[in-house]
Amino acid sequence: MTYQAPVADIAFALRHVADLDSLQQEGLYPEATPDVAAAVLEEAGRFASERIAPLNRDGDRVGARLEGHGVVTAPGWREAYRDWSAAGWNGLAAPASFGGQGLPLLLNAACLEMWNAASMAFGLGPLLTMGAVEALGSHGSPALRAAYLGKLVSGEWMGTMNLTEPQAGSDLGALRSRAERRDDGSYRIFGQKIFITYGDHDLTPNIVHLVLARLPNAPAGTRGISLFLVPKYLLDAEGRPDRRNDVLCAGLEHKLGIHGSPTCTMVFGDKEGAVGYLVGEEHRGLACMFTMMNNARLAVGLQGVAIAERAYQQALAYARERRQGRSAGWREGGMSPIIDHPDVRRMLMEMRAKTVAARGLCYQLAEALDRSRRSEDPARREDAQNLAALLTPVAKAFATDIGNEVASLGIQVHGGTGFIEETGAAQHFRDARIAAIYEGTNGIQAIDLVTRKVPLGDGRVMAGFIAGLRNSLEPMAGTPRFAGLAPLLLQPVDALERATAFVLAALRDRPADALAGAAPYLRLCAVAAGGVVLAREAMAAAAIDPHDPAHRRRIDTLHFHATQIAPPAAALATGIMRDHADAGLETVF
């Protein structure tokens, strides 16, 4: 079972959940006309389905291999990447001034979903490059930008992010890699980094590493970290890759999933020191990293959506074809397709409802990021910034959590066949698992939401968000078709409001109580907002044609969410609004 890019569903979400049209109409992205958007989605869908999806199995089976100190990617990956970057996909949302196409992040988000659904291990590489573009574009010196940015935007060279060290994962303040100043203004970098995604590979003739390290006089902790650009090959006078820099891949991890993506142990300065160039100011490296964090977290959230969509498509195809037993309504001879069994329909509907909700949240985040960059009115820009700040941890954690849940359901729909690797459902399950961990574990996301985002503007940002959810649901009460669902959808919104008051109060004098409920608080928030995503889709569908199958499916998906997913999520408030000792969390393990 291969992947068919769900272009119609994606376009529907871009229009009715986010608002791509108004980004163009308001003049923020004048070039993102409906025609351009449609053409982009169509072409991206075709490339994803036809060129990338077929790579996914070999990426898993053969994987990336280390030969000597060079990583060789799986069969066909080089050619696919060459054609993908040649088609300009890498720079879709990069500013035109950097050589990009300057299209909205929102449109790029839809494309990222498709690349990653086709192959998460393949789609991951460009995410890192896009992050490097972001960091270098915002903080790099003119000389550095001139030398590297164009190549990164085009995708001719790829970028990496070198943060993690064995003792410094979630806590980057603990990192030990060091940098020494040289008289020529460059630096020499020494240290070992682990878990470096696409740290080495054969897709491009050069690789641009962004590396966090400490200068000798650096303050301790996170305020003493600087960011350096360390190319794999130093450039000659014409800016072409020339001499090998003192950086190498010393090993590849043997991972549960995304085998096609090389996860490298990188050694900097094994000999004379790796030549590096400062990005931004000394000791301000973490701030530079934070500028790209929102985008990267959105991108990883989209990986969750992507793998969920892929798993859903595969389970749906299997459920239509596989016959076992006779369902109650089966009138033909022989066995019914298992999609006729209510329990299988439930699993498929849960997969669909979670996938569509997560997609909508990610797209809303992308739109907020677009508006935070381009809105002319400072107040609207700030609102968009705040919304993006709030949605970032919610979208990242929820979408990657449901990526795991949906991929697991995908196996379950297949029964025993799902446990056999050749079926492919198991690969999605294995691949999905990392997205809840990297780019800030989902626990870190929940802590970010509770301790930094909920208190924004003394709680006014969150209060405004909740009011927005309520407003969006208001039209339902007056619509006979949806009036019965409105109270169910309001349950998590009301619960979120109560839980938010608890969290804000707890943060003042008993932060452990707020932290203890961070994970369910994030889930509650996502389900409340996800309900609004599905309500937008269903209301738009009903207004267009409630009898058309695709539109009916959107209405039915809302029914499923409202009756099956919203009430248990609302009940999470009980657990959030407890002190941590009462929740048993002070126990002696």
Place this chain on the structure above:
Amino acid sequence: MTYQAPVADIAFALRHVADLDSLQQEGLYPEATPDVAAAVLEEAGRFASERIAPLNRDGDRVGARLEGHGVVTAPGWREAYRDWSAAGWNGLAAPASFGGQGLPLLLNAACLEMWNAASMAFGLGPLLTMGAVEALGSHGSPALRAAYLGKLVSGEWMGTMNLTEPQAGSDLGALRSRAERRDDGSYRIFGQKIFITYGDHDLTPNIVHLVLARLPNAPAGTRGISLFLVPKYLLDAEGRPDRRNDVLCAGLEHKLGIHGSPTCTMVFGDKEGAVGYLVGEEHRGLACMFTMMNNARLAVGLQGVAIAERAYQQALAYARERRQGRSAGWREGGMSPIIDHPDVRRMLMEMRAKTVAARGLCYQLAEALDRSRRSEDPARREDAQNLAALLTPVAKAFATDIGNEVASLGIQVHGGTGFIEETGAAQHFRDARIAAIYEGTNGIQAIDLVTRKVPLGDGRVMAGFIAGLRNSLEPMAGTPRFAGLAPLLLQPVDALERATAFVLAALRDRPADALAGAAPYLRLCAVAAGGVVLAREAMAAAAIDPHDPAHRRRIDTLHFHATQIAPPAAALATGIMRDHADAGLETVF
């Protein structure tokens, strides 16, 4: 990180959640004295931790391999199995008349948990043998029993269950393997079976296959299936393995997990037909299989508990050792162990609460099976049979679902390290995934609960079960320590009562509505009953010594379940008590 059998926790559950002591005191299992039980647990724990646990990694990495038509198990497995069976573990709960030790299934359940926690792929083999003992002991002719039963009870030979065919998985009525009668009273079997666990291996000199097939005159569907015993080697006049039978392993599956357990495609009758012997009556094979179903489902449920316990131990050890960041209460220098972070504590507590609840439900099922076999009073025997019937799908599905959930949390606690295969957390996640599928998928379990178990005695069995849950919680209301938790624990019990009334009414004239909610109904039932399991542990712990760390942990685990797990589960009732169309399940996918 290896496995330390949690003998004290297991013994506590055997005494305070189930009631092993009274099985002995009432004379049902007079030989199961406290001393014997303690010695059994101690020895089993030692064997599991010291001999089996070290096999688990190579079982995964090397796996079982097919060489020619013979399966070779991973290094060390032959020796470990030899010593395990020589120690008498295989026949622990088999009747003394068959050469077993005649100890309670309840005690064996504790041992099964330990074998499977040490290595699920290793522990799985004996489960099949125990099933074969069950089927043959109940339905085999005296001659068959004389020839095969003793060897199976001792574990000198292992057994298999050959049910599944490509077109016949959950729906066994569709199977096509055929049997022909021969004049000597034997049969010849022809057909292909897939997904046959331990279908071939080198652990024992003979393998006893139990095979479902159709006779030529058989009625269609499930009422035309017969059960045959087909040995790998036919026996000579002295009953020793002699000539190879016409059955072979044609291939091994490449699976997501349990690589150490060979999953075989078995070909019967490739040449002259595999010699088989009828077990039970012609066309009554499925009834024979059903006699062993409860035990097998319990055993698979115990695999869920086992893998959850294993994953919990590993995550706990990592969380104690790994240091990142500084928790709020951290007063020492450097970083705090991550177990000090509330979100990590939450994950560990969720792992623990789910594991202990699932263990308790499985043990209660085992006790019910013991009482259904040996209670002298027919009314009590029937009560026990009914309880076992009810608990079987609940324990199997819940324990294996939480096996997946806990193993996934186990990865999450490890962060990026959890995604690396060498860590071992990923293996538990992969291994766990099959238990929700085999021995009846968890969807099949939910359907069994709703359509066959809830209606038992016109709903009186379920009503009695719910009343029992209420009774068990009653002492809490009067205890200051627990009074606040009682209403939270009653939420799912009340919800279960309402949902049960809905299901019973729906079954009468709109079964699809009952089936649509089967999965959440099962979950609700398990969480309601699991709360009582944890309440029993906590009340016993408080009565003994609430300040002892192990006892305090039991009390805290109840707090976690009551505040965090019970309320969302109770809210599942909203979704169950909807017609399937209103839940969106009539959609056009």
